[in-house]
Amino acid sequence: METKVTIVKDFTKGKVDDKLFSSFxxxxxxxxxxxxxxxxxxSADEQGFRKDVIELVKDLRVGLVRYPGGNFLSGYNWKDGIxxxxxxxxxxxxxxxxxxxNSIGIDDFVDWAKKAGTEVMAAVNMGTGTPQDAADLVEYCNFPGGTAWSDLRIKNGHKEPHxxxxWCVGNEMDGPWQICHLDASDYGKKARETIKLMKWTDENIQTVVCGSASSALPTYPEWDRIVLEHTYDVADFISxxxxxxxxxxxxxxLAxxxxxxxxxxxxxxxxxYVKALTRSKKTMMLSFDEWNIWYQSQQxxxxxxxxxRxxxxxxxxxxxxxxxxxxITLLNHADRVKVACLAQLVxxxxxxxxxxxxxxxxxxxYFPFRDVSLFGRxxxxxxxxKTENKVTKAYGEVPAVIFSSVYIEEKDEITVFALNTSKNQSSETQIDLSSFGKTEMIYRSELCGSDLSAKNSLENPDAVKTVEIPAIQSDNSIYAATLKAASWNVLRFKVKK
Structure with missing residues (x-):
């Protein structure tokens, strides 16, 4: 299979936000x-936090960690955890x-996040919770002092505000499985009033309203439209x-x-559509705050x-x-997806x-997430x-090899992420970087293997891992790389002065 990818310096898609590498x-x-x-x-520290886990989280350079839920959120009283x-x-x-x-609550989690080199994206209960509960939590966390809730935070050992x-305004409120599930109009009205109170408490916060929990739900995307019609001017993201x-x-x-x-x-x-309907000048950004592979059928x-367990x-x-x-898909939508939370972290x-x-x-x-987090900013x-298409039962024709390319201007470096989804064909791939002038490949790694069912374990932690392989040389910034069948690839380049 032959593939050609041309990367042009001026063909920009969007700036990657550090919050794209967040978790949950x-x-x-x-x-x-x-x-x-x-x-x-x-490995526990003086607060009981596992330092081995903290080091792994640091290694991933996680931007935000969404907390405390999830489905848990819609029945949770935050006051139980302080x-x-x-x-x-x-x-x-x-x-x-x-x-x-409730051994861990918001104060404890903020302490953990600081140790792990990340920040908290908090969430308020829109199931059993009220707009007042949400505003009180913002006051507890963010108000400097001199009020009942902020002084209680200080009494609980956190003089400085968090x-x-x-802030996520609820979780998956479109889902019938959610505690106190609401229809789109009722949620939209409640979310609007909740955001008003939250932002009247702290005008510097940014809020995420609940969009669709799945494209498979019959309410998608009508739910999102209705919610946004109620909240477009007060919300900053839709999830x-x-x-x-x-x-x-x-x-x-693989597709x-x-x-x-x-x-x-x-x-x-x-x-x-809602932007046009409301005559707004604001473009709504997405918070893809739950994404992953999850074998739900095995619960x-x-x-x-x-x-x-x-x-x-x-x-x-x-x-x-x-x-x-x-x-790769998240990177290629960096112009609109500004937050993305891998669900979950541990x-x-x-x-x-x-x-x-x-x-x-x-x-x-762990390895593809770490690759994009380290090299995709x-x-x-x-x-x-230009590549071959393959036919899938679920999606019809899809490209067999997909790419994302990220230019780090301050370092004059280009990273190319490539996935060959073919299980039996390697891809003879030409990567054309001639628009950058003279370049050199400075790093190349791949994640692949003969056993696609291989898994890591405590006893065998390296059964699956990224392997660095020799870089490819080129005199004209056009590189010929073989992408093995069923492989994840990272290729990094430096622009020569």
Missing amino acids: IEQLGRAVYTGIYEPGHP GPRESRPVRLDRAWHTIET NIKY IHRYFENQGDDDDF SFYDMDQFIKTSCATCD EPHPWVQAP ILEDHYSLLDALAFGGMA NVIAPIFTEPGKGSYKQAI GTVLAPIV
């Missing part, structure tokens, strides 16, 4: 308990059928969520990027227990490749996995790609 931790399963927090663990730990109530988490001890800037899983056809699964691409385009079109019921998908090399296609459908009292390791999806360019 919900009070769910072992994401918090024995994930980020495990007092008594050999104050002396021994005084916090134990509650039923009805969303996930678990026991919640200054949380980004979208999408998960994928292998339903038994590898070619369909998940196509479905994600169409989802984003439809969401943008819906936003732009099983469990008894009422604390921190059960639920949603603990163990990812294969094949999963990592499909994941890479989604990462243990629960996550790139990082831990064992209680033992070690931690990197799951297969800059200006996305729109490559001109």
